[in-house]
Amino acid sequence: MRKCLTTGLIILGAFAVAAANAKGPAHIKPGATKVLSTMTETLRAGSFSFQTRDLIDVPTDDNRIVQLEGRYTVQVRRPDQVYTEGTVGGNSLALWYAAGELTLHNRKAGTVAKAAAPKDLDAFLDWMATQHDILLPGHDFLYSNVLETVRATSDAGRHVGVATVQGKSYDHLQFEDDDFLWELCVAKDSPQTPARLIMRDPKGSDVLYYEADYTNWRFEPIPADAFVPNIPNNANWVELEEIIAALKEVE
Numbered sequence: 362m363r364k365c366l367t368t369g370l371i372i373l374g375a376f377a378v379a380a381a382n383a384k385g386p387a388h389i390k391p392g393a394t395k396v397l398s399t400m401t402e403t404l405r406a407g408s409f410s411f412q413t414r415d416l417i418d419v420p421t422d423d424n425r426i427v428q429l430e431g432r433y434t435v436q437v438r439r440p441d442q443v444y445t446e447g448t449v450g451g452n453s454l455a456l457w458y459a460a461g462e463l464t465l466h467n468r469k470a471g472t473v474a475k476a477a478a479p480k481d482l483d484a485f486l487d488w489m490a491t492q493h494d495i496l497l498p499g500h501d502f503l504y505s506n507v508l509e510t511v512r513a514t515s516d517a518g519r520h521v522g523v524a525t526v527q528g529k530s531y532d533h534l535q536f537e538d539d540d541f542l543w544e545l546c547v548a549k550d551s552p553q554t555p556a557r558l559i560m561r562d563p564k565g566s567d568v569l570y571y572e573a574d575y576t577n578w579r580f581e582p583i584p585a586d587a588f589v590p591n592i593p594n595n596a597n598w599v600e601l602e603e604i605i606a607a608l609k610e611v612e
Contacts, residue, residue: 389512389536392520396532397508399553404502408438408583411554412576413498415449418569426569433498439505441481442588445497452608456497457590458485464590467604473592474601493605499575502555514538523549526556527576554578 389397415431431449446455453468461480466473479485483505489495497503504510511518516538524533524546531546543560547553560571 389515389518390520393518393534393536394508396520396534396547396553397511397518400547400555401506401508403552403554404507405439405505406580408436409578409580410434410436410583411499411578413447413573414576415498415571415573417571420569431498435497435499435503436583436587437482437503438583438585438588439482441485443482443485443497443503444588447498454608455591457588458482459588463601464592465601465604466590466592466596467607470604470607471593471595471597472599472604472607473590473596474599474604475590476601493601495605495608499555499573502575511536524557527574529556531556552578552580 411434413431413433413435415429415433417429417431419427419429421427429450431447433445433447433449435443435445437443441458441460443458444456447453451469455466455468457464458478461478462475463478463485464473464475479488482503486497486500486503489497490500501507501510515536518534518536521533521535524531526546530549532549534545534547536543536545541560541562543558545555546557547555555575557575558571558573562569
């Protein structure tokens with residue numbers, strides 16, 4: 362599993378993301394596979410949106426523990442468009458990706474960057490993770506096949522029962538790999554969407570604890586102009602690497 366962290370709009374994801382890093386078939390038991398398969402079909406919808414609230418505990422170089430809270434909105438239109446915005450760690454950011462072009466706006470700093478990117482969503486997500494160590498909010502659920510992503514990057518997984526989240530019943534799954542222990546709650550009723558993700562790092566090297574709630578799922582058409590960058594006239598255009606470097610500084 363990759364460990365990617367920034368303190369801006371874009372933050373840690375739960376699963377490793379590049380098939381090139383696959384370990385081989387995971388030992389995911391039938392109960393968990395069934396839930397993941399149903400969720401995968403739900404998230405293959407042509408367009409959808411959701412909101413997230415994240416809590417993350419991060420150790421610092423001076424032996425402190427910093428807890429960050431992030432709130433984001435994500436909109437997806439397959440096969441090649443994403444818009445996400447939010448705040449965390451004192452930063453306010455927005456990201457637009459459409460048909461091979463990425464625009465990233467650090468609203469707090471007033472900086473904007475644009476870069477060419479892969480031309481389909483799965484490849485774009487891999488590129489962000491492997492080339493820039495950046496995962497979007499809900500990163501893993503944006504892939505066209507979440508089940509195969511989990512199979513390729515987890516060591517084991519199982520269905521452990523039914524959990525109650527936000528007053529509703531959810532299938533409770535547990536997974537593990539070399540670095541992390543993590544849990545996922547998925548709605549039992551239609552639409553079968555992720556509700557909560559919890560991740561722990563027993564080694565405590567990069568992230569001690571991560572929790573995300575996913576709410577307000579909508580499966581409705583999203584207007585094309587939602588994926589067109591809306592940049593202030595006085596924004597300062599910089600290189601993409603400059604914005605990414607600023608996001609990785611824990612405040």
